[in-house]
Amino acid sequence: xxxxxxxxxxxxxxxSLLSVSPLGLGCWQFSRxxxxxxxxxSNLKDADILDIVRxxxxxxxxxxxxxxxxxxxxxxxxxxxxxxxLQQEGSLHAKPLIATKWWPMLRTAKxxxxxxxxxxxxxxxxxIDLYQIHQPFxxxxxxSEMKAMAGLVKDGKIRYAGVSNYSAQQMVEAHRILQxxxxxxxxxxxxxxxxxxxxxxxxxxxxxxxxxISIIAYSPLQQGILTGRFHKDPSQIRTVSRMRRMQSxxxxxxxxxxxxxxxxxxVLAEKYGVTPGQIALNWLIxxxxxxxxxxxxxxxxxxAEENIGAMSFQLVRDELEQLNEASWAALK
Numbered sequence: 001x002x003x004x005x006x007x008x009x010x011x012x013x014x015x016s017l018l019s020v021s022p023l024g025l026g027c028w029q030f031s032r033x034x035x036x037x038x039x040x041x042s043n044l045k046d047a048d049i050l051d052i053v054r055x056x057x058x059x060x061x062x063x064x065x066x067x068x069x070x071x072x073x074x075x076x077x078x079x080x081x082x083x084x085x086l087q088q089e090g091s092l093h094a095k096p097l098i099a100t101k102w103w104p105m106l107r108t109a110k111x112x113x114x115x116x117x118x119x120x121x122x123x124x125x126x127x128i129d130l131y132q133i134h135q136p137f138x139x140x141x142x143x144s145e146m147k148a149m150a151g152l153v154k155d156g157k158i159r160y161a162g163v164s165n166y167s168a169q170q171m172v173e174a175h176r177i178l179q180x181x182x183x184x185x186x187x188x189x190x191x192x193x194x195x196x197x198x199x200x201x202x203x204x205x206x207x208x209x210x211x212x213i214s215i216i217a218y219s220p221l222q223q224g225i226l227t228g229r230f231h232k233d234p235s236q237i238r239t240v241s242r243m244r245r246m247q248s249x250x251x252x253x254x255x256x257x258x259x260x261x262x263x264x265x266x267v268l269a270e271k272y273g274v275t276p277g278q279i280a281l282n283w284l285i286x287x288x289x290x291x292x293x294x295x296x297x298x299x300x301x302x303x304a305e306e307n308i309g310a311m312s313f314q315l316v317r318d319e320l321e322q323l324n325e326a327s328w329a330a331l332k
Contacts, residue, residue, distance in 0.1 A: 007060075008021045008022070008060035008061075008062075008311050009022075010062065011290040011293070012214075012290065013130070013160075013186055013187060013214050013293070014160075014162075014184065014185070014186035014187050014212060014213050014214040015184045015186065015212045015213075016130075016159070016160045016184075016186045018063075018097060018129060018130070018159070018160065018186070019062075020062060020063045020097060020293055021060055021061045021062045021063065021293075021311065022285035022293055022294070022311055023061055023281065023285065023293065023294055023295070023296060023307055023308070023310060023311055024061055024062075024063040024064055024065055024096075024097075024099070024216075024293065024294075024295045025052075025053065025056040025057070025061050025063075025064045025065070025096075025295065025296075025297070025298065025304075025307075026064075026065050026218060026295035026296055026297035026298075027064055027065060027066040027070065027075045027076075027078075027079050027297070028066075028067070028070050028075065028297050029044060029297045029298065029299045030044060030049055030066070030070065030071070030074070030075040030078040030079055031070040031071030031074055031075045042299070044078075044299060046078070046081065046082075048299075048300070048301070049078050049079075049081075049082050050081075050082045050085050050086075051301045051304075052082075052298045052299075052300070052301055052303075052304045053079065053082040053083065053086065054082075054086060054091070054093075055301055055304040055305055055308070056298065056304045056307065056308060057086070057091075057093035057094075057096055058091070058093050059304070059305070059307075059308030059309075060308050060311055061096070061307075061308060062093075062096050062097060063096050063097035063098070063099060063129070064079060064096050064097075064098055064099065065099040065100070065189070065216070065218075065295045066079055066098075066099070066100045066101075067100055067101035067103070067132075067134055068100065068101060068102060068103045068115070068118075068119060068122075068134070069101070069103040069134060073118065073119075073122040076100060076119065076122035076123050077122050077123075077124075079098075079123070080122065080123050080124035080126065081124075083095070083096075083124070083126070084124060097129040097130070098123060098126055098127070098128055098129050098130075099128075099129060099130035099131075099132065099162070099216075100119055100123065100128055100130075100131060100132070101131070101132040101133070101134040101164060101189075102115065102116075102119075102131065102132070102133055102134060103134050103135075104133060104134060104135055104136075104137060104138030104139075104145075105135070105137065105138075106139065107138055107139060107140075108138060108139045108140045108144070109138065109140035109141075109144035109145045109147070109148045110140075110148070111138075112133075112145065112148035112149060112152070113148050113151060113152065116128075116131075116152055116157050116158070119131075120157070127158075127159065128157070128158045128159070129158075129159045129160065130158070130159070130160050130161075130162050130186060130187065131149065131152060131157075131158040131160070131161060131162070132161070132162040132163055132164045132187070132189060133145055133149070133162075133163045133164060133166075133174075134164050134165070135164065135165050136163070136165060136166050136167070136170050142170060142173050142174050142177060143173075143177050145174075146161070146174050146177035146178050146181075147177070147181070149161035149178070150178060150181035150183055153181075153183060154181075160183075160186040161178060161183065161185060161186060162185065162186045162187035162188065162189065162216070163185065163187070163188050163189070164188065164189035164190065164216075165189070165190055165191075166188050166190075166204075167202065167204065168202060168203035168204040168206070168207040171185065171188045171204065171207060171208070171211075171213065172207055172211070175211050175213065184211075184212070184213075185211070185213055186213065186214065187213060187214040187215070187216050188204065188208060188213055188214075188215060188216070189215075189216035189217075189218055189295075190204065190215060190216070190217065190218070191217070191218055191219045192215060192217035192218075192219075192220070192284070192292065192294075193217065193219060193220045193221065193222050193226060193280065193284060194222070194226055194261060194280055194283060194284070194323060194326075194327040194330075195222040195225060195226065195249060195258060195261070195327070195330060195331065196219065196222060197327065197328075197331060199215065205288065205291070208291060209288070209291055214291060214292070214293060215288070215291055215292045215293070216292075216293055216294070216295060217284055217292055217293070217294040217295070218294075218295055220280070220281055220284050220294040220295070220296050221277055221280055221281070221296060222249055223240075223249075224240075225249050225250065225255075225258065226262070226265065226276065226277060226280040227275065227276055227277035227280075228262045228265060228266060228276040228277075230250060230255060231255055231258070231259055231262045234252075234255065237250050257330055257332075258330045260326055260329065260330065261323075261326040261327060261329070261330040262276065264322060264323060264326045265277075265279045265280055265323070268315070268319060268322075268323075272313055274309060274310070274313065275306055275309075277306055277310070278306055278309055278310040279310075279315070279323075281294060281296060281307065281310035282310050282311075282313065282314065282315050283315060283320055283323045283324075285310075285311070286314055286315060286320060287320050287323075287324065296310075
């Protein structure tokens with residue numbers, strides 16, 4: 001398994017001045033096993049979180065992504081604590097770019113401004129480079145939300161605005177509104193991987209490319225399915241949380257349908273001396289040029305090592321296309 005990388009080539013995030021590594025560290029797993037979505041993961045120890053953050057940043061990642069809803073701020077706090085520890089150690093990698101998100105459920109756009117100081121406090125006073133609307137279902141209009149985000153940029157509370165889980169139409173509207181304030185929408189964070197490609201079909205990817213908006217792909221390994229572990233040993237399905245077992249893709253029929261794709265990932269992995277998961281991540285960050293960046297998470301150090309290793313090589317165009325075809329076949 002490739003675990004080390006030479007200098008990682010950075011790419012622009014949208015039309016911002018931010019330059020990011022193709023992969024950033026997703027911090028959902030740092031939720032302390034609490035909250036609406038945090039129960040998806042077990043409660044990691046501080047020492048484990050520190051090691052994961054250290055390996056990720058020292059390996060070439062220069063940005064992290066978290067959210068208010070991840071444990072009600074506990075993920076942000078755990079991340080901040082780990083970065084504090086790295087600073088105390090004198091690490092040269094203790095100041096990554098930080099992306100986090102506002103949770104809109106049963107809230108109006110006024111909450112974006114009224115809760116920003118809570119986000120900054122949870123992050124230990126660190127600046128927010130990218131602030132994202134987590135879902136498109138607040139009680140306010142997109143126009144009101146973008147006005148609030150523009151206000152935060154003007155006040156110096158955040159550097160750039162992004163969204164998450166927005167449709168093509170919603171994304172275009174958010175971008176249009178921000179332009180009225182002299183800003184652009186930097187990114188749209190959506191689920192995207194070889195086994196989940198809705199944005200390729202519904203116009204979101206096309207619109208993002210036209211407007212120069214980056215796609216931040218979450219769940220880039222389809223919750224571990226693209227590593228091949230569940231195909232190799234179906235008994236491992238019982239070891240994951242019930243919430244994860246309920247997801248589509250882990251049933252017998254779905255595993256059989258995706259097996260040819262997993263087999264191809266394995267063949268390419270052997271060729272490059274890497275893992276199937278690293279091949280899946282490499283496809284994701286190269287198939288659309290610089291448009292897509294991804295945020296794989298890590299609950300173990302070896303996951304972090306595998307993530308950074310996925311940036312140390314590049315699939316050729318023919319291999320990207322082979323995976324593209326196998327992906328669509330698995331989704332029929």
